[in-house]
Amino acid sequence: MPEIRRADARRNYARILAVAEEEVAAHGAGASLEQIARTAQVGSATVRRHFPTRHALLEAVSRKRIDALHARARELAGTDDSRAALLEWLGDLVAYCVTARGLAAALAYDGAGADPVHGNSCAAALEVAAGPLLHRAVRDGAVAAEVTVADLITLAVGLALATEHHPDPAAASERLLRLTVAGLSPQG
Template sequence: MPAQRADARRNYARILAVAEEEVATHGADASLEQIARTAGVGSATVRRHFPTRHALLEAVFRGRIETLATRARELAESDDVRAALLDWLGALTVYSATVQGLATALLRDGELDPEHANPCVNPLAEAGEPLLRRAERAGAVAPGVTPVDLVTLIAGIALATQHHPDPAAEATRLLHLTVAGISPRA
């Protein structure tokens, strides 16, 4: 018993492919109707496959998020714990600042459902946790920092720099400030 009909799977793939391009150019506010039109399906079909805008964004960014999670796992075996953490944070920052709509998806995540199911933030937070824990044990990170804090801060930086001429560079610069501290105690 195929859980899904063949045409449904086809449409899902078409919509997702179009959505990726559309979100890449127009960000998280891309028109769902425009996506439907370009994909050659009715707008109801888009809604059927992706009940909410966030569901669509989640699907669009799943790959990117997985890539970042994998990178975190690789870096978890690096020798320099601090450099490993910073490396990952830098990658996360560049992704967030470069990929249109990703930061929005991260922040709007779990906006309504208070329980679990933050499909964007959670994988990243879980992937980053070992990295953070290790750095914490080595005294390379301030106490009281959670993985979600890191993702939130970086998403905020990305959102704040998205209208800058060079978002990635500016976001990276602000990340460095945040890492080093604006006004660390001497």
């Protein structure tokens, strides 16, 4: 009997996650948990058993994007220009945050813990991914030593949230990222 319950629980989890991915894509981080339960044909308690918090649900929905960013960081680690590699990865992170509704919310520091990265599994996975890129850029003198992966994640989340209602959020966030990287001083 326990095997049947476990198999049923796995099917429920998969169905809830599939529905949640669609709902978050359509409605962002504020997607209705009750609507997810109805569409997945499970009770609200079943959704909450698998995903005790909205943040846990957003992290699960964002897992594929996080895995893709991790793979991209490994790919960029072999490039010669450490600054360009880091900035390209950061641009990818910003683009993902802008286009993947819910990802910025999944990465955002929620104040629950003292550490904005390690208290969040998505952000922690990105720290593992981007850490080598950042360390190499710092070692090469291409990025300031005080920059952290948490800073980069916070920047990406901020840009995504600041541009989410813009008519062209991708272009606006890309422009703001370029301004941030270049600084506000005229190039001379």
